[in-house]
Amino acid sequence: xxxxxxxxxxxxxxxxxxxxxxxxxxxxxxxxxxxxxxxxxxxxxxxxxxxxxxxxxxxxxxxxxxxxxxxxxxxxxxxxxxxxxxxxxxxxxxxxxxxxxxxxxxxxxxxxxxxxxxxxxxxxxxxxxxxxxxxxxxxxxxxxxxxxxxxxxxxxxxxxxxxxxxxxxxxxxxxxxxxxxxxxxxxxxxxxxxxxxxxxxxxxxxxxxxxxxxxxxxxxxxxxxxxxxxxxxxxxxxxxxxxxxxxxxxxxxxxxxxxxxxxxxxxxxxxxxxxxxxxxxxxxxxxxxxxxxxxxxxxxxxxxxxxxxxxxxxxxxxxxxxxxxxxxxxxxxxxxxxx
Numbered sequence: 001x002x003x004x005x006x007x008x009x010x011x012x013x014x015x016x017x018x019x020x021x022x023x024x025x026x027x028x029x030x031x032x033x034x035x036x037x038x039x040x041x042x043x044x045x046x047x048x049x050x051x052x053x054x055x056x057x058x059x060x061x062x063x064x065x066x067x068x069x070x071x072x073x074x075x076x077x078x079x080x081x082x083x084x085x086x087x088x089x090x091x092x093x094x095x096x097x098x099x100x101x102x103x104x105x106x107x108x109x110x111x112x113x114x115x116x117x118x119x120x121x122x123x124x125x126x127x128x129x130x131x132x133x134x135x136x137x138x139x140x141x142x143x144x145x146x147x148x149x150x151x152x153x154x155x156x157x158x159x160x161x162x163x164x165x166x167x168x169x170x171x172x173x174x175x176x177x178x179x180x181x182x183x184x185x186x187x188x189x190x191x192x193x194x195x196x197x198x199x200x201x202x203x204x205x206x207x208x209x210x211x212x213x214x215x216x217x218x219x220x221x222x223x224x225x226x227x228x229x230x231x232x233x234x235x236x237x238x239x240x241x242x243x244x245x246x247x248x249x250x251x252x253x254x255x256x257x258x259x260x261x262x263x264x265x266x267x268x269x270x271x272x273x274x275x276x277x278x279x280x281x282x283x284x285x286x287x288x289x290x291x292x293x294x295x296x297x298x299x300x301x302x303x304x305x306x307x308x309x310x311x312x313x314x315x316x317x318x319x320x321x322x323x324x325x326x327x328x329x330x331x332x333x334x335x336x337x338x339x
Contacts, residue, residue, distance in 0.1 A: 004107065004114050005063055016241055017068055023248040026201030028072040029065060030223070032215055033058065035207035035231030042231070048092045053233040055100060064237045066114075066148065068244065074151035074200060076215045080123065080160055094131055097154070101134035108141055115147025121193035122156035123164070124323075136327035151197060158217035165191035168316055177312045181276050182305055186265060190313055194219055201254075202247045204240070206232040222258050224250050277301040 009017075033054055040050025058075060065073050078097070083090060104111070104118065111118070120135045127135070135154070168191045172178045178187075189195070199219040205212070208229045212220065226243035228235065247254075277298040 004110050004116055005059060007063065009067065013067070013237065020241065020244050020248075021069060024251045025069050025244060026224075026247050027070065028074070028198050028200045028202075029070050029243075030074040030076075030200040030203040030216055030220065031058075031061065032076045032203070032205035032213060033232040034205060034209055034213075036233060038207065039231040039233045047089055048096070050233065051093060051096055055096070057233050057235055060237075061235065061240070062150065064240050068240070071147065072149040072151070072197060074121075074153065074194070074197070074216065076156070076213070077152050078122075078154045078156070079214065080126065080155055080157045081214070083126070083155075094128055097131055098134055101131075101138045104138050105134075105141060111142050112145060115145045116142060117145040117149045118142045119149065119151045119196070120154050121151055121161075122154045123160055124155060126155040133327050136324040139324050140328050149197065151194065153193075153215065156193070157214040158212075159214055161193050162188075162218060164193075172312045172316075177315060178308045179305075181272065182308055182312075184265075184269060184272070186269070187309060189218070190309075191316065192218060199223065202226060202243055204228060204243050206230055206235050206239075222254055222261070224254060273302045273305065274298055276305075 036050040036054035037047050038050075039045075039053065040047050043050075045053075062073060065071075078093060082093070118138050118141075120139055124132050124135060165188050169178075169183055169188060173180055173183075194216070199221070200216065200223045202224045203212075203216070203220050204226045206228045208227070210227050216223075224243075224247040226246055228239050228243075230236075230239065277300070278294070280301065281294070281297055
């Protein structure tokens, strides 16, 4: 099964899509693809077969999203908690990952044609080394594509992601790149694995469970949540249509909440910049200063803070890119040694 495919649509689906596109359509959708094991048990299949059918459903769901104009999708492929499953099942999932990422490397031309960028998000150090290499090759292969994005959360939990972001911020403070006063909600958000993506507009979870299972807890604060009763391999395009309709019904309220949050963030940042600038003035033992002095000092502090943060984020991006580049280099060295 190909990662990217295009099949002929019926007139019914073309009509449904045109109707839905008359309203706001989510730009970014996240999926918790739950129920593969239960589907296998229900249909007297091996668990591995259930996971394979789950991937086939993902390929179909990506096509459905593309047809609707949803150009970014994030999927919960493997939780850190999944390492607690039986060794046979974990080994089977790792082997499936090897096969699918190897298949992806064979589809470079098709991925480039459709402009698909693959990003793999998670604590990748927890994966077997050869799977890490396969992931790095897939990421590097498609990193210049920008028309559509598939984020694969692998060896991921939201709590681990937030802890990782906090460690990165602490490292920046320890290295003197940023100050403690530079730390904000926005800065922490820029350190998450999903820093390159807008937050999901809609999250879909299958299997009838009404929980997020430690998936994108930060990013889905203002997402429209759609909990579907069917198991993931049984998920259909009609369930996706229903989710989009629900999103459209709640669109206005969600956008107002997002706007209010952005206004509050901006207010808090301005307050912080003002207090820090005034503290710098007091440290200069200046007892009397004009309003113009205060305004100039605040503007200067804000500019320097933004420069520090940019330097920190650039350094963080370099370190993360180096991780993938080093893995890709390992593969090249191994191949050279083998020949």
